[in-house]
Amino acid sequence: MPMTLTRFTHYVDDLHATAQRAHQxxxxxxxxxxxxxxRSDPQYIVLPAGTPKTDAGRADLRQRAAExxxxxxALTAESWMTVPSIRPEQLPNTPLADIARPAEAAPADRAEAIATSAWWPTGPDGPVGLQRVSIIERTAFGSTFTDTPFDTIVHSPGGGGIAAFLTDLLTP
Structure with a gap:
């Protein structure tokens, strides 16, 4: 079966749900x-240390993608997230190093989440990306997640980070 938007989102949904089950x-x-x-089933690669930090590690993943x-x-992981405690108009002029990381933020200002970012650069109407985030709520009975994950469909890889990593993997 050829790649379609339905097939793409199905596999992204499945990857995200699998990460939620793993957390639980x-x-x-x-x-x-x-x-x-x-046309065939996806291949899954566990990255216990996160995305490779070396050129050799990224080259290995690019080779696997090419083969x-x-x-x-798509990449999914559990992470901390936070909303910067600065005014939006200050954000463009604030160095990244000056923005508090979630571990440095007050507990009330941060949350745990399962985040999945997906990228299909050759979509039928142009590049398609999908970002899905489910907030983790810890309870006495175990973890639960937001009823409906926050989805954002994006049509470009954006500035950097995970989108740039995924774009690099898929670029020959």
């Missing part, structure tokens, strides 16, 4: 990269 079963959702070829003929990719 083991208390953590490790980073997992999904490489999605045009599979991946046309789309």
């Amino acid at each position: 079963q083991t208390g953590a959702a490790p980073p997992v990269l999904m490489l999605l070829p045009e 599979l003929a991946a046309v789309a990719a």
Whole structure:
């Protein structure tokens, strides 16, 4: 079956749901990269230390994506998130190093989340990206998640970070 928007979102939904189940079963959702070829099932790669920090590590993943003929990719992981405690108009002029990381933020200003970012650069109407975030709520009976994950469909890889990583994997 060729890649379609329905197939792309199905596999992204499945990857995100699997990360949620992993968190509920083991208390953590490790980073997992999904490489999605045009016509066959995706390949999943657990990245216990997160995305590779070395050129060799990234080259290995690019080679795996090329061998599979991946046309789309997604990365899911559990992480902390926070909203910067500065005014929006200050944000463009604030150095990244001056923005508090979630671990440095007050507990009330941060949350745990399962986040999934997906990228399909050759979508039928142009590049398609999807970002899905589910907030983790810890209760006495175990973890629960926001009823409906926050989804954002994006049509460009944006500035950097995960989108740039996924774009790099899929670029020959």
